[in-house]
Amino acid sequence: MSIDRYPLLAREGRWHIALAAGVAVAVHYFAGPVWAAPFWIILVFILQFFRDPPRHVPDAPDAIICPADGKVIALSEAEDPYLKRPSKRVSVFMNVFNVHSNRSPVAGKIMERWYSRGKFVNAALDKASLDNERNALWILTDQGQDVVVVQVAGLIARRILCYVQPGERIARGERYGFIRFGSRVDVYLPLEARFEVSLGDSVKGAADVIARLAP
Structure with missing residues (x-):
C-alpha cells in the first residue's frame, strides 16, 4: 500500500480560508463573540470543505x-x-x-x-x-x-x-x-x-x- 502526501488543507482553499478567518477575527474583536458566531461557523464549513487528507492508495x-x-x-x-x-x-x-x-x-x-x-x-x-x-x-x-x-x-x-x-x-x-x-x-x-x-x-x-x- 502506498501513501500519498498532500497538505491537510487543499491549496485551492487558502484564499477562502484566509478571508473567512480574517472576517471572523475582525467581527469577534469589534462586535463580540455573539455577532461573530455565524462567521466562525462559516470558517469551520470552509475548513472542512477544503480538507485534503492523505490516503492509502492500492497498488x-x-x-x-x-x-x-x-x-x-x-x-x-x-x-x-x-x-x-x-x-x-x-x-x-x-x-x-x-x-x-x-x-x-x-x-x-x-x-x-x-x-x-x-x-x-x-x-x-x-x-x-x-x-x-x-x-x-x-x-x-x-x-x-x-x-x-x-x-x-x-x-x-x-x-x-x-x-x-x-x-x-x-x-x-x-x-x-x-x-x-x-x-x-x-x-x-x-x-x-x-x-x-x-x-x-x-x-x-x-x-x-x-x-x-x-x-
Whole structure:
C-alpha cells in the first residue's frame, strides 16, 4: 500500500480560508463573540470543505480506484461519449461535505483532454453527464487499456480545476484536480471491467477500489 502526501488543507482553499478567518477575527474583536458566531461557523464549513487528507492508495495493477469521495449513484453499461465506444460507467456524487480533491483512477499516460462548457443542473441527475460543464481525461494504462475520467460541475459548483495535460504520465491515486462546492465524477471503463462497488455505497477517493480491469 502506498501513501500519498498532500497538505491537510487543499491549496485551492487558502484564499477562502484566509478571508473567512480574517472576517471572523475582525467581527469577534469589534462586535463580540455573539455577532461573530455565524462567521466562525462559516470558517469551520470552509475548513472542512477544503480538507485534503492523505490516503492509502492500492497498488494492485488491475485496480480502478475511486477518483473522489462521495456516493455511488450510477453503475451501468453506457456509451463513452469521448472514445465513442460501449463501456461500463461508474458515477460518484460529491456533496458539499465531501473531500473535493480528484484523483486518477489508474496509472498511465494521458492521451487527450476535453473541456466542455455546459449547464449547472443537479449533478445527481443522469443527464448531468452530458449537459453540465465538464472536463474529461483519456488515460491509457500501462497494460494498454483505455479509461476516461470526467469531472462534472454540479448545481452550485462553478469551478472545475485540472492540472494535467496530454502527454504527461499520471500515477494511480495522484491528485490531478479539484471541483468547488458539489459535483460528480464519471469513470468510463472497458466492458470487460468488473465492478467492485454497489449503488449507494459511500466511497473514498484514492483509497477504495471501484472496479477491476480484465487481464
